[in-house]
Amino acid sequence: GHAILACQRQGAHLVDNNDTVTLEPLGNMKPIKDLVVDFTPFWDKINKIKPYLEPKEAPPEKERLQSQEDFKLIDDSSTCIMCGACYSDCNVLEVDDNFLGPAALAKAQRFISDSRDSQTLERVKEISEPGGIWDCTHCGECVERCPKPARPFDRIKEVMTVALKEGVHNNNGARHALSFFNSVKRSGNLNENRIPVESMGFFNIPGLLSLLPIGLRMFLKGKVPPVIHHSIEEVDDVKRIFKELDK
Ligand code: SF4
Ligand code: SF4
Numbered sequence: 321g322h323a324i325l326a327c328q329r330q331g332a333h334l335v336d337n338n339d340t341v342t343l344e345p346l347g348n349m350k351p352i353k354d355l356v357v358d359f360t361p362f363w364d365k366i367n368k369i370k371p372y373l374e375p376k377e378a379p380p381e382k383e384r385l386q387s388q389e390d391f392k393l394i395d396d397s398s399t400c401i402m403c404g405a406c407y408s409d410c411n412v413l414e415v416d417d418n419f420l421g422p423a424a425l426a427k428a429q430r431f432i433s434d435s436r437d438s439q440t441l442e443r444v445k446e447i448s449e450p451g452g453i454w455d456c457t458h459c460g461e462c463v464e465r466c467p468k469p470a471r472p473f474d475r476i477k478e479v480m481t482v483a484l485k486e487g488v489h490n491n492n493g494a495r496h497a498l499s500f501f502n503s504v505k506r507s508g509n510l511n512e513n514r515i516p517v518e519s520m521g522f523f524n525i526p527g528l529l530s531l532l533p534i535g536l537r538m539f540l541k542g543k544v545p546p547v548i549h550h551s552i553e554e555v556d557d558v559k560r561i562f563k564e565l566d567k
Contacts, residue, residue, distance in 0.1 A: 323347065323405035325467050339506040346408035348421075349510035355382070362407050366423040369447065376438040390435035397430035406462035415481065418451040422472030429475035432482055444483045454477050454493020492527075493521045500544060505562045508552035513546040 324347055334341045349357035375384060406422035407413060411423050420428075425447065432443050447453050453476050462472040483494060499518035503511045520527040538544050552558070 323403075323465055328467055346404055348413040349404070359404065362402075362404055362421070362423065365420045365553040366402070366427055368420065369424050369428040369431070370439075370443070371427050371431065373434060373437055374439045375436050383519050384436050384544065386435055393435070394430050395431040396469040396471060397426050397433075397475050398470075399468040400426055401468055403467065405465040405467065406472050408460050409465045411459050411461060412455060412457055416451075416455065419455050420447065420451055422456075422466075422476070425456070425479065426470050426475040429479050432479055440482070441486055441488070444479065444486055448477065448483050448488050448491050448494065452493075453483065453495070454491060456498060466470035492519050492521070495521060498564060501545055504558065506551070507549060508555040508558040511549040513547065513549065559562075 321342065321344060330343055331336070343355060345351040345355045345357045349362065351357050354386065377427070400423060402423065404423065406426075410419070410422050412419045421450075426452060428443060428447050430438055431437050437443075456473065456476050458473065460473050463474060466472060480493075482495065484497065488494060489498065496515065496519035499515045503515060516531055517528065520531060522528075533543070
């Protein structure tokens with residue numbers, strides 16, 4: 321089953337072949353009684369991303385104005401109703417309580433992209449740490465579940481783009497994204513020997529050593545990619561596409 325809003329779905333659509341409707345508490349949160357779950361971790365994570373404006377200027381006499389164009393950047397994330405449906409169905413939260421989760425990360429985008437906020441870089445650095453944006457597996461389940469235009473994974477992708485543009489690269493997730501990008505740009509496909517090393521960081525000795533067991537297992541199973549990486553035949557077409565994108 322999936323998390324849905326009771327006020328949005330008719331019971332008739334939920335009846336199974338045995339004429340039964342099965343109701344269960346939200347996932348990834350501890351049930352307290354019947355369908356009631358403990359939302360504490362959800363709210364703790366929302367609070368962790370500092371869900372309030374830290375403005376650049378002193379308070380004006382009236383409200384802080386924003387252009388319509390600037391507002392469009394935060395319009396979707398502002399629609400979140402904190403229902404917890406995305407949190408309930410997030411695959412990463414099933415295995416990692418430390419993950420901030422889709423709702424908190426979508427809320428972070430709400431402030432990172434707010435033209436009136438002064439803490440963009442600090443916010444992006446904080447959610448680039450373990451448990452933040454780069455721990456998302458891109459499954460898109462939160463987008464399927466979200467009843468509003470907030471669509472958390474879309475917001476997470478926006479924050480990833482800001483992180484890369486702001487030069488917040490000193491973490492495995494950003495290094496992995498850049499390595500992936502550069503590999504396709506260079507050869508049209510993925511250099512599977514180079515990507516794990518670049519993602520870990522050339523000078524991250526403990527991290528590189530941690531790759532050895534999996535490397536050994538791959539070797540024993542004959543799964544190690546060829547040492548010399550070859551470009552695809554149409555690599556010039558790929559390079560042309562990247563050149564166009566760079567313009
Ligand atoms: S896309 Fe990311 S945040 Fe959304 S459900 Fe999947 S893992 Fe969780
Ligand atoms: S992002 Fe969507 S699914 Fe998640 S809490 Fe907000 S409204 Fe609910």
